[in-house]
Amino acid sequence: MFLINYIKDVFGAVKSLAIGMRRTLFYFVRPKEIITQQYPDEMPVIAERFRGEVVLMHDENNEHACTGCTACELACPNGSIKIVTKFDISPEGKKKKAIDTFVYHLEMCTMCNLCVEACPTSAIKMDTAYEHSVFDRNKLTKKLNNEGSKVRSGVE
Amino acid sequence: MWSLNEIVKRTDVKLNEMFSPAMAFLFEAIIVALLAISLFAILGLVLVLMERKVSSFMQVRLGPNRVGPKGMFQTVADTIKLIVKEGMTPNNVDRFLFHLAPFLVMIVAMILLAPLPFANGFQIWDVNIGVLFVSAVSSVSVIGILMAGWSSNNKYSLLGAMRSGAQIVSYELSAGFSILAIVILSGSLTFSDIIQSQANGWWLFKGHIPAIIAFVIFIIASTAETNRAPFDMAEAESELTAGFHTEYSGMKFALFFLAEYVNVFIVCAIGATLFLGGWMPLHFGSNTSFNHVMDYIPGIVWFFGKTFFLIFVMMWFRWTFPRLRIDQLLNLEWKYLLPISLINLLLVTVVAISGWHF
Numbered sequence: 138m139f140l141i142n143y144i145k146d147v148f149g150a151v152k153s154l155a156i157g158m159r160r161t162l163f164y165f166v167r168p169k170e171i172i173t174q175q176y177p178d179e180m181p182v183i184a185e186r187f188r189g190e191v192v193l194m195h196d197e198n199n200e201h202a203c204t205g206c207t208a209c210e211l212a213c214p215n216g217s218i219k220i221v222t223k224f225d226i227s228p229e230g231k232k233k234k235a236i237d238t239f240v241y242h243l244e245m246c247t248m249c250n251l252c253v254e255a256c257p258t259s260a261i262k263m264d265t266a267y268e269h270s271v272f273d274r275n276k277l278t279k280k281l282n283n284e285g286s287k288v289r290s291g292v293e
Numbered sequence: 294m295w296s297l298n299e300i301v302k303r304t305d306v307k308l309n310e311m312f313s314p315a316m317a318f319l320f321e322a323i324i325v326a327l328l329a330i331s332l333f334a335i336l337g338l339v340l341v342l343m344e345r346k347v348s349s350f351m352q353v354r355l356g357p358n359r360v361g362p363k364g365m366f367q368t369v370a371d372t373i374k375l376i377v378k379e380g381m382t383p384n385n386v387d388r389f390l391f392h393l394a395p396f397l398v399m400i401v402a403m404i405l406l407a408p409l410p411f412a413n414g415f416q417i418w419d420v421n422i423g424v425l426f427v428s429a430v431s432s433v434s435v436i437g438i439l440m441a442g443w444s445s446n447n448k449y450s451l452l453g454a455m456r457s458g459a460q461i462v463s464y465e466l467s468a469g470f471s472i473l474a475i476v477i478l479s480g481s482l483t484f485s486d487i488i489q490s491q492a493n494g495w496w497l498f499k500g501h502i503p504a505i506i507a508f509v510i511f512i513i514a515s516t517a518e519t520n521r522a523p524f525d526m527a528e529a530e531s532e533l534t535a536g537f538h539t540e541y542s543g544m545k546f547a548l549f550f551l552a553e554y555v556n557v558f559i560v561c562a563i564g565a566t567l568f569l570g571g572w573m574p575l576h577f578g579s580n581t582s583f584n585h586v587m588d589y590i591p592g593i594v595w596f597f598g599k600t601f602f603l604i605f606v607m608m609w610f611r612w613t614f615p616r617l618r619i620d621q622l623l624n625l626e627w628k629y630l631l632p633i634s635l636i637n638l639l640l641v642t643v644v645a646i647s648g649w650h651f
Contacts, residue, residue, distance in 0.1 A: 147629060154614065161351040161613040173355040 188248040188263040191218070193239055193281035200289040201282060202260035205236040212255035217246040225287075235288055239281035244274060258292050297593060298414030325417055329406055333555055338368045340554040343601075344608055351612040372547070380543035383446070390444035395541065395548035398437035402555040404430050409562050410484050412572045412592035423484040424476055427563055428469050431518065434556065435461040438520075438537050441549070445540040453536025456526040456619055461518055463626040468514035470634035474500070474507035474641040475567040484566055491570040501649065503640040508568045510634050515560035516607055517622070519553060523614035526622060557604060565599035572596040 164170055174181045183189075195201050205222045223237040253261055261281075271277060304324070308317040342357070342365065349356025357364035382391065408423035410416040420426055435458055442454020476482055478500050479490040490496075496504050517524035528536040538549045565571060572592030576584045617625065643649075 147633070157613045158609060161609060164353050165347070165350045165609075168350065170353050171350075171355055172353050175355070175358075 183265045183267065185265070186263075187265045187267070188250055189266045190243055190248075190264050190269065191241055191246065191252060191261050191281070192264040193261050195283050195286055196289070198289075199283055199286045201286055202258040202289050202292045203236050203239060203256075203282065204258060204260075204288060204292060205234050206257060208255045208257060209252035209261060212251045214249065214251065215245055215247065217242040218252055236282055241279045241281050242277065243269060243279055244277040260292075296414075296591070297412045301415060329403060329417070332406075333403070333551065336558050337551040337554055338372065340558065340604065341371070341550075342368045343604070344554075344611075347605065347608045348612045351609070375547040376544055378543040380545055381540075383540050385446045386540065387444035387446070390440045391540075392545070394437050394441035394444060395545045395552070397440060398434055398552040399548050399555075401430060401434040401437060402552050402559060405556075405559045408484055409559070410488060410566065410571055411596055415572075415593070416485065419483065419485050422482045424472055424482045424487070424567075428465070428472060431556075431560075432461065432465050434552075437552075441541070442537040445537070447540050449533040449535075450537050450539045453526070453528060453533045453539070457520055457537060459619070460520070460524060460526055460622060463623060464514045464517040464524075464630075467510050467626060467630040467634045468518055470631075470638050471507040471511035471514065472563075472567060474503060474634075474638055477638070477641050477645050478504065480645075484571070487567060488571040488573050491573050491576075493576055495568065495570040495573070495575075497568045500641065501644060503637050503644055504568070506633065506637045507641065508564070510630055510637070511564055511568065512603070512606065513630065514626075515564060516610055517626070519556045519560055519607075521553070521557065521607060522611040523616050524622060525611075525616060526619055531616075557607060558600065561603035561607065562596070562600045564603050565596065569599045569603075570595075571599070 193201050193203060205220060207220045207222075210216075210218045210220050219240040219242075220236055221238040221240065222234055224232045225235045227233050248263070250263060253263055269277070305317075305321065308320050311317075312320065345367070346356045346364075348354075357367035360366045360370045382388065405427060407418040408416070408420050408426055410419070438457045438461075439454045442450040442452075442457070445451070475487065475496050478496055479487045481487055481490070491499070493499075497508055498504075500507075520526070520528065526536075528538075530536075533539070538546055541549060570576075572595050574584070574587035574590055574592070574595055576587065
C-alpha cells in the first residue's frame with residue numbers, strides 16, 4: 138500500500154509539474170500574448186472614469202458655468218480649491234457675484250471627486266490627464282478659468 | 294576540413310618551433326587562461342540576458358528592450374555599473390574570509406572548466422578520471438558559499454549558507470548516482486571516451502528508460518546544486534533578502550552572480566556531454582546518409598546547442614515552479630530522488646551487463 142502511494146505521489150508530481158511547464162512554454166512561444174504597454178511609445182488606454190485632475194469646462198465662446206457659489210471649495214476635504222470672487226456690474230447696474238480666479242492645487246488634490254458631485258451647475262469635471270510631473274512645484278497650482286472667460290448667461 | 298582540433302595542433306607545433314618547450318607551454322597556458330576568462334565573461338553577459346528574456350516571455354512581459362537593439366546590451370551596461378560601483382565592506386565581518394569567498398566560488402567554477410570537451414580534441418585537460426574530478430571539485434563550491442555566509446556576520450547570510458550546505462551535500466548524492474549510470478553504460482570515466490561511446494547514438498536514447506530516469510534526476514539534482522529556483526534556498530530573496538551574498542556589493546557581488554551562471558553552464562555542459570553526446574552530432578545507427586548530413590555541423594555548435602538547450606530547460610524550471618521549503622527540499626532528495634536513483638543504478642547495471650543497450 139505504501140509503495141503504491143509512493144509511486145502515485147511521484148507520477149502525480151511529475152504530471153502537475155508538466156502542466157505548469159506547458160503553460161509557461163505556451164506563453165514563451167507566443168510573443169503576441171505579451172500584455173506590456175510600452176508607455177512613452179504607445180499611450181495606454183485610460184478608463185473613461187479615471188480621475189486625473191479637475192478641469193473647469195469652457196465652451197467655444199470662452200464661457201463656463203461656474204457661478205462662484207464656492208460649493209466645491211466647501212466640499213473639498215483638504216482645501217485644494219480656493220475660489221476668489223469678484224462682483225461684475227451687469228448692464229442694468231446690478232451687482233452680480235462671479236469668479237475672479239478658480240485656484241486649484243493639484244499637488245494637494247486626492248482626486249476624491251467630491252467637488253464635482255457638489256457642483257450645482259456641473260461646471261467642473263474630472264479629466265483623464267495623468268502626466269502631471271513638473272520640475273517646479275508652483276506649476277501645480279493652477280488657475281482653472283481661462284483669461285477673459287465669463288459665466289454663461291442663464292446659469293444661476 | 295576546418296576544425297578546432299587542427300587549429301590547436303597547428304598552434305602547438307608553431308609555438309614549439311618558435312620557442313623552447315617550456316616557453317611554448319607557458320604561452321599555451323596563457324592562451325588557455327585568456328580563452329577561459331573570455332568565455333566566462335561572454336557567458337555571464339549572454340546567460341544573464343537570456344535569463345531575463347526567458348523570464349519575461351514566460352511572464353508575458355517584454356523584458357529588457359532599451360539598451361541596444363532589442364535590449365542586447367543591457368547586461369553590458371549592468372556590468373559596467375557593477376564594476377564602477379563601490380565594494381562595501383561592513384564593519385564586523387571576518388575580512389579575510391569575506392574577501393576570499395567570491396574568488397573561491399569563481400575559482401571552483403574555473404577548475405570545473407578544465408575537463409570539459411568543447412569539440413573534438415578541443416579540451417583543456419583530458420584527464421582519465423574526468424567525471425570523478427568534476428563531481429569532486431563541484432562540491433568544493435559549497436565551502437565558498439559557507440565562507441561567505443559565515444564571514445558576513447549576518448543572520449540572513451548564515452541561514453542561507455547553512456541551507457545551501459545542507460542542500461548541496463544532499464543533492465550531490467543523486468547527481469553522482471545519475472552520473473554513475475552513464476559511467477556504467479560507457480565503462481569509462483574519461484570524457485572523451487564517453488563521447489566516443491555515443492558515436493552511434495546518445496546515451497539518452499541508447500540506454501532505454503533507466504538512462505532517461507537518470508537524466509531527469511541529473512537535471513533536478515544539478516538545478517539544486519547550482520542553487521537555482523525552485524531550489525534557491527540559499528538566496529530565497531523573499532525570506533533571506535539575498536541569502537549568502539546579502540552583504541556583498543559591487544564587483545564581489547558580481548562574482549557570485551557570474552559564478553552562479555557559469556556553474557549553470559558547467560552542469561548543463563556535463564549533462565549534455567554525458568547524456569546528449571557532447572560535441573558528437575546526432576547519429577542513429579551507423580553509416581546512414583542522415584549521419585553524414587549531421588556531420589557537416591561542427592562539433593562546437595552541437596556542444597553549445599545542447600548545453601544551451603539544457604540551460605533553457607533549467608530557466609524554464611526556474612520561471613515555472615515556486616520555491617520549495619527546506620523540509621520539502623530535503624524530503625524530495627532523501628525520500629524520493631535518492632531511492633529512485635539507487636534502484637535506477639541497479640537497473641542500469643542490469644542493462645549494461647546484459648548488453649540490452651544499443
